[in-house]
Amino acid sequence: MASVIESKKACAVNPLKMSQPLGATLAFLGLDACMPVMHGSQGCTSFGLVLLVRHFKEAIPLQTTAMNEVTSILGGYDNLEAALINIRSRAAPKVIAICSTGLTETKGDDVEGYLVTARKRKPELADTEIIYVSTPDYVGGFEDGYQHAISAIVRTLVKPLPVNPQQVTLLPGSYLSPADIDELREIIEAFGLSVIVLPDISGSLDGHIPPDWRGTTLGGTTLEQIRTAGASAYTLGVGEQTREGAQTLLDIAGTPFEIFERLTGLEVNDRLLQKLAQISGQAVPAKYRRQRSQLLDAMLDSHFYTGGIKVAIAAEPDLLLAVGSVLVDMGAELHCCVSTTKSAAHALLPAQQVILGDLEDLELGAADCDLLITHSHGRQAAQRLNKPLLRIGFPVFDRIGNAHRRMVGYRGTMDLVFEVANLMLDHVEHHHPGDWPLSPEALQAAASVATLETV
Template sequence: MAKVVELGKACTVNPLKMSQPLGASYAAMGLDACMPVMHGSQGCTSFGLVLLARHFKEAIPLQTTAMNEVTTILGGFENVETALLNICKRAAPKIIVLCSTGLTEANGEDVAGHLAMVRKRKPELSNTELVYVSTPDYVGAFEDGYRRAIVAIVKALVKPLPTVQRQVNVLPGSHLSPSDIDELREIIEAFRLVPIILPDVSGSLDGHIAPDWRGTTLGGTSLDQIRAAGASTFTIGVGEQTRDGAQALETIAGIPFEIFERLTGLEPNDRLLHRLARLSDREVPIKYRRQRSQLLDAMLDSHFYIGGIKVALGAEPDLLLAIGSLLHEIGAELPVCVSTTTSASHALLPTSEVVLGDLEDMERGAGDCDLLITHSHGRQMAARLGKPLLRTGFPVFDRVGNAHRCQVGYRGTMNFVFEVANLLIDRVTHHRPADWALPQSSLDLAAPVANAE
C-alpha cells in the first residue's frame, strides 16, 4: 500500500492538477445538446476553455455567469438568471450544467435556491433541465469535479424504471479518451448488451466535422438515455472516481454495480470480459481471445526495453494507477509518483509513496529516472533533465490526435505498451564502426609481439 504524502508547499510552482469546475464542465460535454456554465468570473471560464480547445483542437461550448467585483459582494442571482435566459434564447440546450467556482463558493451563495427562484420567475426555462454541481476550485482537482458532476446528473435526472434486460450503464472515468469509450462500447456490444454511457464524450469530442452548429454540445448521452439509465440491470464503473455515481444509481434505482479500478492491463480486462460474459450469458468472442494473445506477445516483446527502467509519473489518481500498474507488471520501477488529489486508487499503486504535489516535486525526484510520463506542462522539465517524455492525461496541447488515443481493452493496452517501448528504443545508443577500433596504445603494445614471431 502506497503512503500518501502531502508536502504542504506555500505555492504551486509548475502546476500538475486542473480545477474541479473544469472537470465538471468536461463531464457535461459528454451530454448531448448540453451547455456547461461556470458560475464565476470570465477569467475562470476563459482559462478552462483555452485548455479544452488546445487539447481537443475543437470548438468548445462553455459559458460563464460573468461575475464581477460588485456582484461577488452583493450576490450573483441576477447573473445566473441573465446567463440562463441568454443561453436558452441563443442555443436552446436541453441540459444546462451549472458549476460553481471558488469565487462563488467563498461568497457562500445559495445557487440551488437561485435556480429554484429562476424556475418560478421564468417559465421559458421549463423545457431545459438545470443541474447544479458544487465544485470549489480551491480544493480537489479535475477528477473530483468530474466525479461530482456524474453524481449531480444522476441525482437530478435518473428515476427508477422497470428493468430492461440486457441494458447496462457504463460510467467512464475522466481519464478515458473518446477513443477509449468507443473501444469500451464495442467490447460491451460484442456480448449483445446495450450500453448507456454516462457521460459519453466519444459522441461530442471525437474530432469529427459536424453537419451543423447549434452552440451546444454536438453528440453525447441524450436526455432520454440519461433517464433510461434507471432501467438498467447493471452498472460498470471505470476508475474509483465513478464509485459515487454508481452508488447513487444503486440508491435511486436499485442497480447493482462493479467498479473496475482500471482497464489498461491484462488482468482487469480479463475480469471485465468475465463479467460481461456472466451478464450476457454468452461466451467471450474469439476476437478478444486473439487480442489477449496479441497483448501477451506485445508485453513479451517490449519487456526487454521496459523491464528494469525507472519511471517518474505525474497524473490524476485513476490514470496514475492505470499506467503505473501496467508498467510495473512489465518490470518497470516507479520511484516517483506525483498526483493531484486524495483517492482510494493510491492504495493500489505498486509504489512506496505517492506525493500530492506539482511538477516541481516530480522534477526533483526524477533525476535518476529513465522516462517521464505526464501532460504537456512537463515538457520543460524533460528538456532540463534530458529525459524522454511520454505525454498523457490532460492537457496535451502540443500533439494532435488526443481524442483518438486508445489505452483501454487488450488492443488499447497493446498500443500503450508499444508507445512506451518505441520511445525507449529511440534512446538506445547504437555503436558505430569507430567504437570498435582499438586505441593506438593497444596497437603499439601488440607490435613487438608480432615482430618476435
C-alpha cells in the first residue's frame, strides 16, 4: 500500500495534470451523434480541443458558450441558450453534453436551472437530450471529470428495464484506447454475451475515415444503447474511476457490478474470464487459454530486460496502477511514482509512496532510475536525464497510432511487456553495449513467473 504525499510547491512546473472538463469531454466523445460543449470562455475550449486533436489525430467536435468579461459577471444564461439553439439548428445532434469550467463554477452559474428555463422558452429543444455535469477545473483532474460525466449520462438517460440475462454493461476507464475497448468487447462477446459499452470511443475515435460529416461525433454509444443499459444483468467497470457510474446504475436499475482495478496483467484477466464464465454459464474459450500461455512465455522472454530496473512513472491514478503493477510483476521496482489526484487506486499500488505533483517531481525523483514512463510532456525530462521514455496516457502527440495501441487482456498485456523490454534493450544497445548482467531480481522474477498457476 502506497502512502500519498501531496506536493506543497507554490506552483506546478511542467504540469502533469489535465483538467476535469477535458476528462468529461472525452467521455462525451464516446456517445454517438453528440456535441460536447464547454460552458466557459473560448480559450478553455480551444486549449482542450488542441490536446484532443493532437492525441487522436482526428477532427474533434467541441463547442463553447463563449463567455466574456460581461457575461461572466452578469451570468451565462443567454450564452448557454444561444449555444443550444445554434448547435441544434446547425449540427442536429441527438445529445448535447455540457460540462462547466472554472470560470462559470467560480461565478456560480445555475446551469441546471438554466436548462429548465431554456426548454420552456425554446420548445424546439424538446427532441434533443441534454446532459450536464459540474466539472470545475480548479479541483480534481482528468479522471474525476470522466467519472462524473459517466454518472451524469446514466442519471440523465438510463431507466430501469426488465433484465436481459445475456447483456452486460462495460464501463471503460478514461485511459483505455479504442483498441482496448475493442479487445474487451471481443472477450465479452466470446462468452455469448451482448455488451453495452458506456462510453464507447472505439466507435468515434478509432481512426477511421467516416462516410459522411455531420458536425457531431460519428460513432460511439447510441442513445438507444444507453437507455438499454437499464436492462443489463451485470456491470463491469475498469478502473476505480468507474465505481461512481456503476453505483449510479445500481441505484437506478438495480444492476450488480464488479470493478476491476485494472485489466493489464495476468491475475486480473484470469478473474475477468472467470467472472464472464460465471455470468454466461459458458466455459472459457480455448483461444484465451492459448493467449494466457503466450503471455506467460512473453513474460519469461522479457524479464531479463525488466528484472531489477528502477522505474519512474507519472500518470493518472488508474493508469499508474495498471502499468506500475505489471512492471512489478516483471521484477521492476517503482522507485518514483507521481500522480494527479487522490484515488482509492493508490492504496493498491505496489510502491512505497505516491506524490501528487508534476513532471518536475518526476524528473527530480528519476535521477537514479532506468526508465521514465509518462505522457509526451515528459520527453524533455527524459532527454535531460538521458533515460528511455515509455509514452502512456493523455496526451501522446509525438507518436502515431494511439487509437490502436492496446494494453488490456492477455494480448494487450503481452504488447506492453514487449514494448517495455524492447525499449530497455534498445537503450542498452545504444548507450551501454555489453552492460546488462542478469540481476538477482530478474532471476527471482523468472522463478515467480514460471510457477504461476493456469486458469
